[in-house]
Amino acid sequence: MGSTEHIERVTDLRAWPGDFPVSHLYTMGVAGERFFRELKDSGRFLGTRCAACDHVHLPPSIFCPRCFAALDEWKEVGPQGTVRAVTIAHHGVEGEPLDPPETLALVQLDGADDLLLHRIGEAQGVQIGARVEPVFKEPAERTGSILDVRYFRRV
Amino acid sequence: MEGRSPPGTPLSDEAIQQGKVLTLEWPSSLRYAWDTGIAIGRFLEELKNGRIIGRTCHKCERVLVPPRMFCERCFRPTDAWRFVEDSGAVNTYSVSYLRWDASRIDDPILVAVIEIDGATSGGFLHHLGEVKPEDIRIGMKVKAVWKPPEERTGSILDIRYFRPS
């Protein structure tokens, strides 16, 4: 049997606001440090290759997630690549409408076996199979983040 | 298990603070709005009026502060509203030299669990004021110091603190 008390009027409803008051500070890890420094300082993408699996991992890692071998073979990949999947987002992270809508894609950079998620800019008519290239921020603006690439656009 | 030190690449605080390694800060923009419900909604409303209210459980013979709509011991809905005093006694206390985010303060925050007169088994968390840390005692009688009516909003902070009475 439930309580017999009820709130009769909508105006009596109360909500208490709150938030999650801490932020998170991440470091990149050994492989991430090298990947993002290379992106920042030289505008190049690096992957690591597992000889046993014949697989180039992107982003790079220091062990192979498939066979657990330690990886120390670094390889430049891209900068160009091929769109393997594409979608258009009409709503943002908090559900707000995006105007203009944002195009996102999984790009396979030349030489890499894994796909990289990023935005597609100047996106009219980009489809699976399209050849794309990165558009970087100016060197002085780069911070060692995946956003040092503004977006990928059709070659 | 024996004889191996844990694997990994240690990083010092300086390496992070001086930017020797790349970092990424993600500010969580998580915002909430919690429904106060019937019991706490009324509790807050009464705080605005300068009063403390509880709920009774007739079966357990308890007066519950903070109020709740069911008794967590016998799982029955609670029976009635009951106003209690705004005075009480210190159940336990401590002297905090840390803020919520672990930063240090020199002027400590005095915090206590106040057993409210008229309630059974305890009451709620609040600050103590107008008392020196070394003079606080468990069992010490205290009384609520309220904000003036025009400053009250329907919040636990409508009580500024409890002071020795």
Place this chain on the structure above:
Amino acid sequence: MSTCHPHPQGAFVTIFDNILERPLEPNLIWIFALEMQRYMQTYGITKEEIALVSVKNKRNALDHPSAQVAEEITVKDVMESEVMVAPVNRLDVSPVSDGAAAIVLVSEDVARRLTDKPVWLDGVGWNLDTAYWTNRDLAFPAYVERAARMAYKMAGITEPRKQINIVEPYDPFSYKELHHLEGLLLADKGGAPKLTADGVTQRNGDMPVCPSGGLLGVGNPIAAAGLMKVAEIFWQLRGEAGRRQVPGQPKVGLAQAWGDLMQVGTVVVMRVD
């Protein structure tokens, strides 16, 4: 937890009641300090008696390969360490840690195939008390007692003080080891400090407690800490705890964890044949 910025303690403001407690801007350590104060006052226990737990566990942890804060300290060091939230001093607290633990659970026949010394989970117990912690008796963890009774019943333990050979209670703070030992019915109410002072809880004592070094000495990965203790009892019962090994071939061990807003107790009773 180390990614939390500016400090992981800030994340714990979310465990308090959102409406009645968060506006008071509480620090996580407040709950422990308030509980420790009540425990001390109820039974007339001194800070020096409680400090012996930090001394024991940090010394035990010197033999643990993963220990974060193992060291040789004295009661005086604890008493003179920085006051954080009185009566809690810095050396009364476990550190901020990142860690992980894993166990593999198998059925009986698989266990017997894999090893000739399986460790059995004879009893498990858990209990959740009210989140209205300010309405509870803070001097005694009733939720630990109820969890322990559930585990003891399942394991057929009728005289825990005689039948449990080795204990890893949850020790995020020095007084918590004592508080939990009493909740586990392994000490009288208010009696755990005397067991510590008498050396009963040392590795070579009659009832070794936190032979690993506990959270105070090894580190506190919070969510992984309970399993960390289960793992320690596993190694101890199989005689594989190396320099931490408790003598006398212990047969029955107990691991206990605790959580949230002073309300969750979990107990595991483990045994080797």
